Amino acid sequence: MSKTITLSIDAMGGDNAPDMVVEGMALALKDIPDLRFMLFGRSEKLIPLLEKFPEVAEACELRHADDVVSSSEKPGIALRSGRQSSMRLAINAVGSGEADGIVSAGNTGALMAMAKFVLKTLPGIDRPAIASLLPTIKGECVMLDMGANIQCDAENLVQFAVMGEVFARNVLHIPKPSIGILNVGTEVLKGNDSVKQAAVFLTETHLPIDFYGFVEGDDIGQGTVDVIVTDGFTGNIALKTIEGTARLFAGALRQELTRSWIGKIGALIAKQAINSFRTRFDPRRYNGAMFLGLGGICVKSHGGTDALGFCTAVKLTHELISDELNEGIKEDYARFISEHHDFSGSVD
């Protein structure tokens, strides 16, 4: 019998919180009936909601939190003044071991600052990274960092590569995931110093890592590699560029199909195909940015998502815990450090 997993939930983060949060929990319970929750937020808002969703009430322990971290709050301020916020108390529950992981749709910067403060980083990791799953023509890939670290040196990128590799192996269940570093060309001489030095290290290392080399922006969607490593500035812009291009395409396709009655009829007949196309790229299916490298599992849901999107983030968090992601990172990292005493020296 597998151990019951308890997730700590920040009920107050996100544009449509707490309604979409509790509804999302209800959806997740349908697929994972033995999931348990600790729900942090304003009880006067949450009690009526839990009455509407008795199955959630049944599976959850409500903990009142007075404060809410606003979406515009600066991380440093939130860290100092948000000690009684739903976000912070939800993270504390993971720190104390009461919960196995936390999900929040609140302020990303504040969540990272608080999670880093409470949960600390794993041994050997200097900076946690934000990882996201992305659709490819072959299936999906994982990309990191998506914005936690604006400037990264080669050592940070190598750490992201190791964490991404463990993630792809343990969570995506790819036996030997390939790793690529995002760059402006595939030749070894291309790019800035960080990517060049990280590539040299990953090429020469004896670690059991399948390093593909450099990949370009168009390799993301082609599924050229399983793990794409980049700094947080580039990663964030690439991710949002994908989202924007997806929206542009969907909008333009709709415009063209509804411009004439014959287009509308064709679309009606091909409805099922168009719907599967839509479902395949539904951003809610990819919701949940994972904070990798922390001493606890922490997932950030998109702030603008709905119940279905929040449910995806909850199920992803459950998966990270049951697949023992952090144990994998810890083990691999210990091996990595013991075998490569000269690591920092060789890439700086």
Place this chain on the structure above:
Amino acid sequence: MSKTITLSIDAMGGDNAPDMVVEGMALALKDIPDLRFMLFGRSEKLIPLLEKFPEVAEACELRHADDVVSSSEKPGIALRSGRQSSMRLAINAVGSGEADGIVSAGNTGALMAMAKFVLKTLPGIDRPAIASLLPTIKGECVMLDMGANIQCDAENLVQFAVMGEVFARNVLHIPKPSIGILNVGTEVLKGNDSVKQAAVFLTETHLPIDFYGFVEGDDIGQGTVDVIVTDGFTGNIALKTIEGTARLFAGALRQELTRSWIGKIGALIAKQAINSFRTRFDPRRYNGAMFLGLGGICVKSHGGTDALGFCTAVKLTHELISDELNEGIKEDYARFISEHHDFSGSVD
């Protein structure tokens, strides 16, 4: 009567050169019958091609060039050893004033190195930038730099902003184009030092520039601003991410529509709408990366394009010349420098 424009053409650059080059010239002549060319390349290959396209032969002067710069040649080597190449001789024709601009589908790095060496940069411009037109839901926008400058300081970004503004006004004919700097968030405190300092300068300047502020990756496709300014590393990755996402979507839509006979029938009925959708995002319609900031007009066609794509690049080059882009940049830059003596100091 407008002055006859002569374009210098590198016949040997690109995967399908010289066939697609000459065919592309023929297509361009249909729209611009008074266009004249100087064609550089191996005459033994070009003479039979010109026999096939007598209208091109009529409009063009053939100049034999023995050497071809290979697509894998390093820029520095190409600059030193490619003095008799079709690319270099084509650029020389602009430097000597025989031609008004040059188009090549060859090696980007070599083209930039040679063009910078022969044509020099415009007064006040430290580094030329590569600019591209991109489709948006509202129409199109221009983005720069697309890869000429891997690392950029605030001053470079400000120079790109001024060049992009002149381009959007003179070539896209937008009376007061809005300028945005690509960043990981829209708040002033976000991003790296270069983007933050450039934004401060563009906010405080008295230059007649409509500075919008920071934009994010998803703003590109939404057409939030007319000009998007970024460093060459981020710009190149964003551009290729857009291309990759477009290919992913087109491929997935095809997969879904051809999976069932009812999907196929629907697609057949909506064929015209699907075709206009395809045409709207046809990369050949956006072919032609413009090197801005040089003392001559230089356009790089995609190496993998066909005759239609090459024709777009030729027509774009013609437009940059007839719209007097470089005269605009020179004038604006002279004004910019005379009004802002403290420019470098204020952003460094």
